Amino acid sequence: MRIAPKVELSDKERSKLAGLASSKLSSVRLSQRARIILLAAEGLQNKEIALRVGIGRAAVSCWRRRYLESGLEGIERDLPRGAPPVKVDVARLVELTTQENPPGATRWSTRKMGKALGVSASTVMRHWQANGLKPHQVCGFKVSRDPEFVEKLEDIVGLYMAPPEHALVLCCDEKSQIQALDRTQPGLPLKKERAQTMTHDYRRNSTTTLFTALNVLDGQIIGQYHTHAKWLKFLKKIDRATPKDKMLHLVADNYATHKHPVVQEWLSRHPRFVMHFTPTSASWLNMVKRFFRDISTTRLRRGIFPSVSDLIAAINEYIAHHNTRPKPFIWSKSASDIL
Numbered sequence: 001m002r003i004a005p006k007v008e009l010s011d012k013e014r015s016k017l018a019g020l021a022s023s024k025l026s027s028v029r030l031s032q033r034a035r036i037i038l039l040a041a042e043g044l045q046n047k048e049i050a051l052r053v054g055i056g057r058a059a060v061s062c063w064r065r066r067y068l069e070s071g072l073e074g075i076e077r078d079l080p081r082g083a084p085p086v087k088v089d090v091a092r093l094v095e096l097t098t099q100e101n102p103p104g105a106t107r108w109s110t111r112k113m114g115k116a117l118g119v120s121a122s123t124v125m126r127h128w129q130a131n132g133l134k135p136h137q138v139c140g141f142k143v144s145r146d147p148e149f150v151e152k153l154e155d156i157v158g159l160y161m162a163p164p165e166h167a168l169v170l171c172c173d174e175k176s177q178i179q180a181l182d183r184t185q186p187g188l189p190l191k192k193e194r195a196q197t198m199t200h201d202y203r204r205n206s207t208t209t210l211f212t213a214l215n216v217l218d219g220q221i222i223g224q225y226h227t228h229a230k231w232l233k234f235l236k237k238i239d240r241a242t243p244k245d246k247m248l249h250l251v252a253d254n255y256a257t258h259k260h261p262v263v264q265e266w267l268s269r270h271p272r273f274v275m276h277f278t279p280t281s282a283s284w285l286n287m288v289k290r291f292f293r294d295i296s297t298t299r300l301r302r303g304i305f306p307s308v309s310d311l312i313a314a315i316n317e318y319i320a321h322h323n324t325r326p327k328p329f330i331w332s333k334s335a336s337d338i339l
Helices: 011-022 028-041 046-053 057-070 072-076 090-099 110-117 121-130 149-161 231-241 261-269 288-300 308-324
Strands: 167-183 202-215 221-226 247-252 273-277
Touching: 011 028, 011 072, 028 046, 028 057, 028 072, 046 057, 057 072, 090 110, 090 121, 110 121, 149 247, 149 273, 167 231, 167 288, 167 308, 202 231, 202 288, 202 308, 221 231, 221 308, 231 247, 231 261, 288 308
Parallel strands: 167 247, 247 273
Antiparallel strands: 167 202, 202 221
């Protein structure tokens, strides 16, 4: 007959274990383990302790042994559960993910990588997440090839981060070919358990172009529409709509009309206008693009416009509503961060 090893406790140990066994702040598991050790110290065998505590004899034997080996620390820690963790060559996993492609494919999947390394797909996913790897995603980009990219970037970002005193900074751009779309059939409104419906096909009732100036200071918008109108007409509108005692720094892209000789001549007669052109393939520097995104997703994408005049009226309404409570966009990245 096997006899369980004897447990002997000092007064201090007994007091500590008794406190853990009776305390309402201790976890149920730790309280139960403390009772096991106290009963073992009274000379009870594992079978008797198991009956009193209500667990298996093997578990009682395990906690008795762990207390004898490591003391109180031995019963405070849970036993490791499940299979031992699989060792993964993380450096190899990262190297394969970033430097090589699997046979016959353009990117790794968790299953293909797991098969190559002899681990589970969930293990691969866990290490991809830990290392910030997302092979299933592709992000588009285009680096500007403008030879003056750095100078133009620092110039425009400098206006955003530290605007000049006694001046207004206006981001100007055009949203061309805005379509007056009318759906071929009326849709059904949103209701319980049914989304709003809209036909996939439409009739296009001509287009218009919106020139817009965004005041960087307060987010107000100046807008004007053209079919074949020129940039000059819009500049004159900006001149009328802004205080005469303020310098005007205009951020614009390389639209051809911006540099037309007639426009250049008009600008020379109005020295309060200072032009800042975004680099080639870097229209993201122009903050008015954020307004175009908002009006497209909020008002135009699901709109129905039987005519261009209806489209213009909807845009006018949106701009008027926007200007009642304008909110500026805040540029937070310095030129050095971007570079």
